[in-house]
Amino acid sequence: MKDESSRYEAVASRDARFDGEFFFAVVTTGIYCRPSCPAVTPKRANVRFFPSAAAAQGAGFRACRRCRPDAVPGSADWNVRADLVGRAMRFIGDGVVDREGVAGLAARLGYSARQVQRQLTAELGAGPVALARARRAHTARILLQTTGLPVTELAFAAGFASVRQFNATMREIYGSTPSELRAAARGRTARGEHGTPGGIPLRLAFRGPYAAREIFDDLQVAAVPGVEEVIGVPGARTYRRTLRLTYGTAVAEVGERPGGSAGPVRSGWLDCRLHLTDLRDLPTAGQRLRLLFDLDADPYAVAARLSADPLLRPLVAARPGLRSPGAADPAEQAVRTVLGGPPERAAALVRAHGKPLDTPDGTLTHLFPTPEELAGADAGEGVRALCAALADGTVDLAAGADRDAAERALAALPGVGPAAAAVIRRRALGDPDVGPPDAAPEAERWQPWRSYAFQYLRHAGLLAGAAHETEDHDTAHSEDRNTAHAEDHDSKDSINHAALHAA
Template sequence: MTSTPALDEAACYAAASSRDRRFDGVFYVAVRTTGIYCRPSCPARTPARHNVTFHRTAASAQGAGYRACKRCLPDATPGSPEWDVAADVAGRAMRLVADGVVDREGVDGLARRIGYTPRHLTRLLVRELGAGPLALARARRAQTARTLVETTELGFTDVAFAAGFSSVRQFNDTLREVYRASPTELRARRAAGRGPASSTTAGELCLRLAVRTPYAAGALVDFLGYHVVPGLEAAGPGWYARTLDLPHGPGTVRVEPPSSLEREQAGRTAFVIARFRLASLLDTSAAVERTRRLLDADADPGPVDALLGRDALLAPLVAARPGLRVPGQVDGDETAIRTVIGQQVSVAGARTVTARIVAAHGRAVRLAEPGLTHLFPRACVLAEVDPATLPMPRARGRALVGLAAALAGDDLWLDRGADRAEVRARLLALPGIGPWTADYVAMRALADPDVFLPTDVGVRTAARNLGRDLEAVLARTPAWSPWRSTALLHLWQTLIPPLAPAPDLSPDAQTKD
């Protein structure tokens, strides 16, 4: 187990004194004299050193009795990029808490996913993060509730349950304690100058998801659009949409990242628009967290671009796409199964086969987002399929069904709460799963930032197009660690064409035809 290093308080104070935005979300500054906690970049005057303490999480600051600053909104920052790099127990737990595991399954469920006893996990998180699972979940609920109160027209009862609270009273008490404001007072802030709320109807939400800039939004949408599976996903210039199989019912998300984020000043916090349609508002936290994973929203592009930009081969690619992200996933099982489908076939071929499997075995849903008709088949469904009926070579069909059976059990988790080395070993033990498949799954499903695929056909093609010998390219990869996944994406991105406009699938357009 890797222990999270202790905060260097001198370095933290220096970052806060310089209002360095790059540290927003990495730690929080609590001020004894005011009783509030802030982002390091808060524009307020930095107090004397003896009047401040530093916390790894908003939950830790709240647990110490501090309330969130109304000026800099510290709990609205992107999460710490360290969680994905370190992949330690604390980081894995943070991701599962954000997905709502504690709200749905309790501390026992979270501990089971991590592989610890509840008591030991709580003790570890308090030591590493300054707060236990219940406090971390409470801080997440408070942040979700504040966002919904200030940016939507949802009634407070709907907000309370959408944020994961068990009662309206608990919702009211928590917001008053954390923000020193009632829900009514928080909503009044919008009327006082924060702009109008999004238009919201039952089950529909339009939220702003915080990201660090620069953010290569166009490249990410192009990548996702290049791999779109009809019925499951849709995409066009500047947007991507897909269905979501959530704990309480189906949903959809449509993300619309502003292209201007690519050239924003490094270190700033900016926002991606996400439009959700949910069968149950209880799934709000899960839908938001899975979308953030898909967008790699917690990454810090500064050190990544700085390292890769020093390489002669990658420097022009980094300059062309600053802030490039590694697309994640909304469902680890889906990612693994789609990776097996894509073994040794073209992207177009994989899309066609996957669409046939989705149509045959996925759950049909009626949702308002045009072009989205099915959820991806669950592993337990595919585990019962006769491999001979799948539209692929028999051996690959057996591999897919075997993988689905393993995922349907309780010994293989792909939800970012799993240990990467252990997952890789278990994947390689399955028939038909080789290093390329296991490592691609680690990169996309487990957010491993340091994956490179030396046998990948796309790497070979990109090297040739860049006028480089493959062996010479591979010899450079050790210097790209610990961000070889982003380096791989830079090479792949040279092969991905910009998205063409998607066909208009709205009922009005179909009527005109």
């Protein structure tokens, strides 16, 4: 979709597959939209295309009130790419610019601020400040339309430096004052004050089909008591968990039943509610959940690539939109991966070392312990080495971390090794291209979507013994396990080579 003719065709057909991949603006109205906007298709001569919402805003266009282009899924490119721009976008999504400024972003990337500015502007039409500004405006709109917070408090919660800056930005981007945006939302849904039992409602958008049942099955099997729970019956379950965030804590709830449209090209959202102790954590909490549920994936690209393989073709057809789950907390996921065993094993660490919530919320009672809190835990050599490396920065699992460097550092740790390092790369770092174990020759043809091939094979039972189990507890036992565990690990990670070669 690099050429404008193809992009205009997508706009004319209201193709939701490309929501978030590019944006279009109409010069006669001054409005920018997502490709699937239901409004009348504008004349080609009046259309301009932009690689990001921030670029459209920078060119003076305001967001469409019908299609809400600021609420689309993120581009799957940022999950795939390991270059400066890809890493920068993952950092910006996690709020690094808001917390540390452009200098902090550049330092994390290992480049000068000028280089970061130049490369982002060249590719996305906007620099890091503009991209972070677009993110803040989206957060502010959500707070305006879902809470009764006073505007002054809301502006600072969304990350703006002043109320004047907040008001000017909202008028520029949305063509409305904050009061008008709030008034327009009244009566559509029940709204509650911050801190009420209703929490803050969010719609976590995704593109294409979404295999919710499989990801909720995985989360339910692996849920760590005290930190996570899955309630309800299949098809109508709710995943709940605690989150440790920059400014405070949260309890997040995500529903299994997708909302949105159905048809040949499907898109939609998962309903979410966030109970935050500090509203400044709203965008980061939302982004962490997007990573956990793999909501920025491109299922069309995945299916096109994997369906070319005779073995995977029927598996892809049987489970359209299967996702590769990530992690809401990278350090937590890494510890759970290396620890291995059933969820109760991790729950014992939580009870012994985790920080209790001020007020328990159902069965949720604790935050998962930090690496520093686990420094003296009796959890085996691998966990001790991992926590020490995370605490001193030897291993970096931040959103935009260098994945190759992180995997090398993890694999070198005593009691961790390459198998666990690969799983951590897939889950904690959200890499979509980590292949099944012991299948390197076959997996080359699945690039850059080997993590999805792993999921299809696992759910089909072609990873022996692991068809209904999650990899963080069953495919990466640390190297200090006893012989019985090691043998079990080998059998569960063994791919069905006979099936592969027959295909």
